Amino acid sequence: MSDSHNIIRTPLPRGRSLWSDGLRRLCRRKFAMVCFAVVLIYFSLAGFIYLAELFDWQVGPTLWNEEVGASYETPSSENLLGTDIFGQSVLRKTLYGAKVSITVALCASFISIAIGVPLGAIAGYFRGFIDEIIVWIYSTLSSVPYILLIMAFAVVLRDKTIFGYKLTGITAVYLAIGLTSWVGICRLIRGEVIKHKGRDYVLAAMSYGCSERRIIFKHLMPNVFHIIIIDFSLRFVAFIHAEVILSFLGLGEVDRPSWGAMINDARIELSRGVWWQMAAATVAIFLISLALNIFGDALRDSLDPKLRIQ
């Protein structure tokens, strides 16, 4: 006897996940979406320069070292942002600088996430001795002033050969930033994992007999992942500014244009009234920082479940 015909198919209301909910709310903020578009433009510019260098396309930014005019030419319709001391186009150099900055910020983010997130999750989940060791490591790192720590790493790592690979230019920069900035995310993830570990869904997963690795990576990680995204949309700005300062101090890329190096050039040029190189680099940094800051704030407001009820 079958009573399948008795089952009434009630239409279930479609569940809204945290992500779809957050995305919906994010899309409603028009200004944040404009900022996101600006960030995307910077990223695609950096990606385009990579492709152009890979396939040897002769386009603007990759021809930055071509002489387009006399030394220190003022901005005109021909050279939109003027020229620098070698007669190279400032516009091309500024565009090329996006590649350096974005590469450094992206690589540094990946390194610090790769170190900070697993360490934080392990410390928060297992507690005990391993937690104490990890807390000790990050308390040590955070008791040295941030900029001093980055500089110390950058100075020591520069031009070192590690595992037969020479750390030149920006490699040392993003290693230095990445190896020192995982503390913040590690602390956040640890705190969040401690909080989540007492929740019912973790208990349920434990009682199924899930392995610890599965609980951490399949159950806990998706629930704390939004923190990583929010944290890094805001931290990205700090990385870009750190790269500028390191390049300025002569610890960054030497034979290619970067925004920090352009500002360093401007130090001498400004007294001669040459302001365009300085202005170009400032505006380039300002735009991406502003866009990232506003977008990061909007992202936090939309994804943070604590604000969801309001």
Add this chain to the structure above:
Amino acid sequence: MTAYIIRRLLYTIPIVFGVLLLTFVLFTLIGGDISLEIAGKGATQETIDDIRREYGLNKPLFLAWDSQFINHFKSALTFDFGRSRDRELIIDKIKRGVGPSLALTVPMFFCVVIISVSLALVVAFVRGSVWDTLAVFICVAGMSIPYLSFILFGQYFLAYKWGIFPVFFSPDLTMAQYVALPVLIGIVAGLGGNLRFYRTVMLDEMRSDYVRTAFAKGLNTRRVLFKHVLKNAMIPIITRVVLAIPFLFLGSLLLERFFGIPGLGHMMIEAIGSRDYFVINAMTYISAILFVLFNLITDICYSLVDPRISLE
């Protein structure tokens, strides 16, 4: 209470040990033997050996009473960091640089705190209005301008072009003269981030129950803000201020470089230029010690004020 303070004191030992371990790994293990660099290109083997002997680089790394590892700890704990590249004792150099650095950072820091806390009160007063949104936007915009641009444009316009301030440090200027412009630039550059932080602190406090009670009693906004919110908001504000004090001793790398102020930041820049690991090592260690010390003081003060803490 006493037990808490003792426990807290003991807890600083592993942190200091950790910092020393970090500097050892960084400057001795990864940094490696820099005697060749110090000696220069055309140096004879004898000179290189002499340099190695002076810096103790000829000794074994670990596993001996006279190893580099033990000596690293010894020199740090006795504050004897040896000599820098220009043959001056590093500790003397640091003592000389602290004065100008503090002259720059102390007025800058306290002006930033006072101005941004007062502005934050004003912003909290008009919260939710167009002015509030505008203030936040200006803060974010100010945070997005690179620090270097503030310095360069400030120096160019205010000192070089309009001649209101001296462009560069020179020994015959009074301290107030050469510090004025860098302090001004530092205040403007630091205002955005700080104002935004203190605004968040104030608004968080505005959501508490006691504020609702105060409003329900019929107090006006000004009275609630100054009498109730400000007092309670002082706790996170003071924490932030006390924890920032050790960083004041470091000076400001970029401001000191641009204005040629002979402080610790300037010394660091020179050390980076000449790859003088010993100076950077000393500065890293000293700043970490200061940070640990001030952290300790904050925690002990907390436990004095709030008896719940020592129970943890």
